[in-house]
Amino acid sequence: MNERRNKLxxxxxNNMPMLLFVLLLIAFGAIAPESLQYQNIENAFKQAxxxxxxxxxxxxxxxxxxxxxxxxxxxxxxxxxxxxxxxxYSVGAGPALLLCLVVGAVFGTINAIAVTKLRILPFVAxxxxxxxxxxxxxxxSKSRAVAFPDPVTGLGSxxxxxxxxxxxxxxxxxxxxAALLLHRTQLGxxxxxxxxxKEVARKAGINADRVQAAAYILCGLFAxxxxxxSVVQLGNVNAGFGKGDEFDAIAAxxxxxxxxxxxxxxxxxxxxxxxxxxxxxxxxxxxxxxxLYLHPLITAAVIFSAVLADSLRNTYLKKLSRRNIxxxx
Amino acid sequence: MTRSALEFxxxxxxxxxxxxxxxxxxxxxxxxxxxxxxxNGAGKSTLMNALAGVITPDQGTMxxxxxxxxxxxxxxxxxxxxxFIHQELNLFSNLSVVDNLYIDGFPRxxxxxxxxxxxxxxxxxxxxxxxDLCLSPATPIELLTPGERQLVEIAKALGRNARIIIFxxxxxxxxxxxxxxxxxxxxxxxxxxxxIIYISHSLDDVLRLADTIAVLRDGKxxxxxxxxxxxxxxxxxxxxxxxxxQMYPARASAPGPESVLDVKSLTQPGMIKDISFTLxxxxxxxxxxxxxxxxxxxxxxxxxxxxxKSGSIRVRGTDAGAPSxxxxxxxxxxxxxxxxxxxxxxxxxxxxxxxxLSSLRRYARYGSARxxxxxxxxKAARQMAESLQIKSGSIDRxxxxxxxxxxxxxxxxxxxLLTDPGILILDEPTRxxxxxxxxxxxxxxxxxxxxxxxxxxxxxxxxELTGMCDRILVMSNGEIQxxxxxxxxxxxxxxxxxxxxxxxxxxxxxxxxx
Ligand SMILES: Nc1ncnc2c1ncn2[C@@H]1O[C@H](COP(=O)(O)OP(=O)(O)OP(=O)(O)O)[C@@H](O)[C@H]1O
Ligand SMILES: [Mg+2]
Numbered sequence: 001m002n003e004r005r006n007k008l009x010x011x012x013x014n015n016m017p018m019l020l021f022v023l024l025l026i027a028f029g030a031i032a033p034e035s036l037q038y039q040n041i042e043n044a045f046k047q048a049x050x051x052x053x054x055x056x057x058x059x060x061x062x063x064x065x066x067x068x069x070x071x072x073x074x075x076x077x078x079x080x081x082x083x084x085x086x087x088x089y090s091v092g093a094g095p096a097l098l099l100c101l102v103v104g105a106v107f108g109t110i111n112a113i114a115v116t117k118l119r120i121l122p123f124v125a126x127x128x129x130x131x132x133x134x135x136x137x138x139x140x141s142k143s144r145a146v147a148f149p150d151p152v153t154g155l156g157s158x159x160x161x162x163x164x165x166x167x168x169x170x171x172x173x174x175x176x177x178a179a180l181l182l183h184r185t186q187l188g189x190x191x192x193x194x195x196x197x198k199e200v201a202r203k204a205g206i207n208a209d210r211v212q213a214a215a216y217i218l219c220g221l222f223a224x225x226x227x228x229x230s231v232v233q234l235g236n237v238n239a240g241f242g243k244g245d246e247f248d249a250i251a252a253x254x255x256x257x258x259x260x261x262x263x264x265x266x267x268x269x270x271x272x273x274x275x276x277x278x279x280x281x282x283x284x285x286x287x288x289x290x291x292l293y294l295h296p297l298i299t300a301a302v303i304f305s306a307v308l309a310d311s312l313r314n315t316y317l318k319k320l321s322r323r324n325i326x327x328x329x
Numbered sequence: 330m331t332r333s334a335l336e337f338x339x340x341x342x343x344x345x346x347x348x349x350x351x352x353x354x355x356x357x358x359x360x361x362x363x364x365x366x367x368x369n370g371a372g373k374s375t376l377m378n379a380l381a382g383v384i385t386p387d388q389g390t391m392x393x394x395x396x397x398x399x400x401x402x403x404x405x406x407x408x409x410x411x412x413f414i415h416q417e418l419n420l421f422s423n424l425s426v427v428d429n430l431y432i433d434g435f436p437r438x439x440x441x442x443x444x445x446x447x448x449x450x451x452x453x454x455x456x457x458x459x460x461d462l463c464l465s466p467a468t469p470i471e472l473l474t475p476g477e478r479q480l481v482e483i484a485k486a487l488g489r490n491a492r493i494i495i496f497x498x499x500x501x502x503x504x505x506x507x508x509x510x511x512x513x514x515x516x517x518x519x520x521x522x523x524x525i526i527y528i529s530h531s532l533d534d535v536l537r538l539a540d541t542i543a544v545l546r547d548g549k550x551x552x553x554x555x556x557x558x559x560x561x562x563x564x565x566x567x568x569x570x571x572x573x574x575q576m577y578p579a580r581a582s583a584p585g586p587e588s589v590l591d592v593k594s595l596t597q598p599g600m601i602k603d604i605s606f607t608l609x610x611x612x613x614x615x616x617x618x619x620x621x622x623x624x625x626x627x628x629x630x631x632x633x634x635x636x637x638k639s640g641s642i643r644v645r646g647t648d649a650g651a652p653s654x655x656x657x658x659x660x661x662x663x664x665x666x667x668x669x670x671x672x673x674x675x676x677x678x679x680x681x682x683x684x685x686l687s688s689l690r691r692y693a694r695y696g697s698a699r700x701x702x703x704x705x706x707x708k709a710a711r712q713m714a715e716s717l718q719i720k721s722g723s724i725d726r727x728x729x730x731x732x733x734x735x736x737x738x739x740x741x742x743x744x745x746l747l748t749d750p751g752i753l754i755l756d757e758p759t760r761x762x763x764x765x766x767x768x769x770x771x772x773x774x775x776x777x778x779x780x781x782x783x784x785x786x787x788x789x790x791x792x793e794l795t796g797m798c799d800r801i802l803v804m805s806n807g808e809i810q811x812x813x814x815x816x817x818x819x820x821x822x823x824x825x826x827x828x829x830x831x832x833x834x835x836x837x838x839x840x841x842x843x
Binding site: 180184185186187189190192193195196197200201202203204205206207263264 | 383402403404407413415419420421422423424428431432433434435442443444446
């Protein structure tokens with residue numbers, strides 16, 4: 001009896017992101033039933049796809065117990081360089097995407113070197129990259145908006161088999177790839193191991209620096225990809241592009257159950273729901289015509305309560321998982 | 330004539346100018362079990378760390394099966410067939426058993442970088458069977474008992490087909506059953522011709538297992554030879570550098586009449602049931618029980634770390650209500666927990682700060698400004714460190730994380746002793762501590778008792794309890810099964826009581842695993 005209740009509680013607590021998501025849907029349904037149309041839900045996913053991709057990159061780094069504050073600047077630099085290449089040298093969409101990803105990976109590599117070789121704290125190293133990265137981007141763009149040509153921006157509204165918008169398709173591929181990498185490759189398992197304790201990982205024969213570096217490089221790569229997916233929808237890159245997105249990405253990951261201490265969290269469904277969640281709140285607030293100045297406050301309150309619920313959950317789960325030593329009849 | 334599996338030739342290592350190993354020359358024949366002993370901080374773990382590539386020696390060479398061997402990282406040693414089961418187990422508790430077994434080399438799907446999950450699970454299941462562990466390979470490590478974790482480490486060594494296996498104090502957190510299972514597994518490994526190095530402070534175990542014994546003192550090899558040339562006395566003499574006549578110092582005082590801790594019908598479902606006892610001023614009250622008997626749970630509840638459903642706890646006649654650690658400290662109750670490393674140390678802080686931590690209040694000066702008199706605090710810490718023989722560099726600079734395992738244990742004990750508690754709860758205080766320091770700790774306990782401190786002494790070493798206590802409570806299945814006064818101490822009946830009610834306890838354990 002008691003057993004069963006405990007089991008139920010622990011299942012609910014373990015699926016907190018899912019539960020929050022359902023609660024959110026119910027809330028929207030109650031306040032504004034029309035918001036639950038298929039079109040709106042598709043929109044939420046579409047708009048969430050870019051932040052979701054960035055959040056997945058962020059997840060790699062968070063799992064190692066680090067943090068990457070530079071993803072917003074990374075998105076900006078890589079998009080600006082890709083855009084300029086298309087404008088000036090009229091490269092096609094494919095090569096431009098490739099260039100964008102290369103820039104993102106280089107950006108991530110610099111972070112990786114700073115963290116693993118120069119042994120700078122991730123927070124500090126990526127903060128420096130956040131500031132200097134945007135500076136470099138602004139140098140290239142001369143602070144002007146960079147417009148992407150039509151064939152690329154057309155992709156933003158195009159649909160695969162006229163069914164699914166491309167941003168969602170790319171998001172889905174990224175989710176699948178990341179889940180495969182984290183759970184079915186040695187690198188993925190070692191990322192989790194590193195997040196538990198770096199010294200223990202080293203003693204277990206893991207090349208800890210290499211794994212850590214891989215996480216930052218992947219994070220940079222996904223940040224650039226996320227940026228590209230966003231530009232494709234927006235059409236151009238202005239000087240503030242990506243600013244603040246690092247925090248949305250971190251919030252999405254944490255909402256999805258990724259621990260800031262490292263070693264715990266899943267891409268699917270956790271981080272995916274986290275990203276959609278954040279996007280859904282803002283869409284919901286707009287369609288409910290809430291005062292614009294209240295948006296950040298409400299979003300913050302929701303994130304705060306989700307994280308609070310998460311920490312309560314951990315304490316409670318720890319209690320539940322203690323073994324009993326007596327059999328009570 | 331068997332060849333040498335391993336030779337150390339004049340190996341030296343110092344940390345911050347202090348020698349941890351000097352000129353160690355030692356050769357271990359293939360297929361032999363070497364018992365490596367020495368006081369806390371003698372350099373046992375350091376020597377093994379050098380072999381396993383965790384540190385690089387400053388000087389000297391090592392040879393593995395006759396070939397020079399200079400590992401620069403742990404992976405080198407693993408590749409060479411060396412498995413090191415660390416003093417503090419080296420497992421990832423956020424991951425599953427399979428992940429831990431293969432974290433540095435998963436089986437792959439046709440050379441792709443994708444893990445062959447089915448193969449990994451099958452092989453893992455085989456390895457677990459080989460060490461006699463009935464678990465799903467998917468079980469997360471955090472749900473395993475210390476004994477099960479130990480066996481997972483051994484399974485990992487088997488999976489690598491390690492030729493040399495190092496056990497650094499493997500029995501410190503095992504139940505009696507787990508310990509004999511471990512010995513069986515070790516015997517099997519030896520029969521298969523593997524070379525084993527076994528480090529332990531339990532001299533009986535070493536005598537029983539070892540073919541060869543080597544003794545380290547202050548980083549030097551002081552003696553080595555076949556196991557049958559050693560007696561417990563010789564081992565102690567070699568380790569400490571002098572004879573120790575008796576194990577337990579004599580008690581000069583007797584318990585007073587006043588009761589300081591009164592526990593009545595304490596019950597917490599699933600943990601303990603209907604526990605009542607009284608602890609008197611100046612009394613050393615032993616609690617004996619096998620692991621899982623509820624002894625540690627009782628201590629945690631009395632101290633206020635865990636809740637209880639019914640019953641009462643009275644400290645010096647007043648009801649303590651639902652205790653919390655803060656209230657306990659205020660009531661003068663101190664608790665040395667069983668998991669000292671996890672629960673009791675600031676790893677990055679110097680030794681002295683760790684020792685002072687719980688008694689800083691006493692060194693607050695200048696009225697309400699409460700500025701700490703650092704010099705007085707440091708002096709007190711130094712005295713305590715000396716009396717427990719903590720082996721460390723200058724204690725105000727040496728960080729806790731750089732102490733040897735046993736010395737870290739001593740620091741936690743020192744911290745609580747320094748609070749000068751009215752009631753002291755000790756849970757397995759001598760675990761991982763060498764013979765000399767044990768004697769010192771016993772003397773300190775006797776001294777505290779003679780000054781009126783009431784002591785609740787939890788241990789799974791019966792001999793220790795009979796040597797130290799005025800009374801012994803025997804627990805099993807979360808209940809007190811029997812009580813013995815000093816004059817009635819009798820190994821046989823205590824053990825019998827401890828095993829009473831075990832069958833149901835085992836059922837519960839099995840249930841817990843589902
Ligand atoms: N990383 C380190 N930095 C500084 N000093 C160290 C370090 N590792 C070990 N030491 C010192 O070297 C000495 C030997 O330590 P070691 O861990 O080998 O002892 P041990 O024989 O294993 O003792 P125990 O029985 O307590 O485990 C100790 O005095 C310890 O303080
Ligand atoms: Mg040691």
